[in-house]
Amino acid sequence: MANKRSHGIKEQISGPLIIAAVLAVVTFFGVSIFGAGGTNNTPPYVLGLTIAGAVFVVTLVVCATLILVEKPNDPELGEGTGINRSSAKLYAEAKARREAEARKKAAEGKD
Structure with missing residues (x-):
């Protein structure tokens, strides 16, 4: 897994501030x-x-x-419980339940 470099707030803000200041001075x-x-x-x-x-400002x-x-x-933001549950997991669980119920009904019908 690649190492993530964490960018500080100063590194993220300094670029846009310099660009905005230069454009403001030229204007x-x-x-x-x-x-x-x-x-x-x-x-x-x-x-x-x-x-x-x-x-x-603009x-x-x-x-x-x-x-x-x-x-x-x-990617971990989509996983969890409650409000952060992944819809793919919910779909897979519901599909597995439906398939299990269908198999159970089919087994009961054969007997």
């Missing part, structure tokens, strides 16, 4: 430069900060969603 400068409409006008820093913040949400989708569940 801030892009909006501040192009939003002014020329070199004679004052750059709209508030607009740049607002849109950069929105880009930062990037973090997208990255978090992609991380959640990528992680497979442990």
Whole structure:
């Protein structure tokens, strides 16, 4: 069995944070430069900060969603009792019961 490397919370969060920060900074400068409409006008820093913040949040949400989708569940999560019972096991048990009852009825019918 292969050894699983456990990734700490810092390792999982640092990548998306760096990506989101870089995109936010690029967005801030892009909006501040192009939003002014020329070199004679004052750059709209508030607009740049607002849109950069929105880009930062959206990037973090997208990255978090992609991380959640990528992680497979442990196979042992489907096993257990109560709410965590495996449907394959339940089906196999029900099938075995039906077959046993059918054999019992067939044996009674022959006698």
